[in-house]
Amino acid sequence: MISHLDHLVLTTIDVESCKDFYIRVLGMRLETFGEGRLAFCFGNQKINVHVRGHEHEPKAHLPVSGALDLCFIADIDLESVIKMLEKHQWPIIEGPVSRTGATGPIRSVYVRDPDLNLIEISERFNC
Template sequence: MISALDHLVLTTTDEEACLAFYVGVLGLRLETFGAGRKALCFGGQKIIIHVKGHEFEPRAHLPVPGALDLCFLADRPTGRSTR
């Protein structure tokens, strides 16, 4: 049913510090897309950045700074929502 991990979503309270660590220290590539959305890319993977209080849809039901949301690719609907 699950074919791959599509992306992760990381919620932060300090976008500047978050980007400084992941880009400056870990060397991930910053990609900006859509209406100012940001993703950290490495290989074929990406971590989408949400800033607490300014999250993009879709988003976690109760986003918590520092938490990661997993987004999978599935070959069929699950019939359930995690929201």
């Protein structure tokens, strides 16, 4: 019945810091849609942004910032990801470590975004 994820919604308390991380550090594209709504686009997916206290309806029952745990598959190798994070002075809180992704083994590093969401950035690899 379900084919793939189209988008998810991230709630932020600081939209400018959030934009800086997802656009400058992670390299996503900014999209404005509807009546000034924001989204971060990557591949065929996007992250819609809600500002805490100014969410769009309908919304999650308890929209809060810092409650997400997301894993992204990079289109570059993990060593290059680490170099990019270091270049942007974004601290890695764990990794590289081996994990199991949706389609098999991955190697990952973990960071936190400005809202303290846990962000896992991974590369696929064969055992």
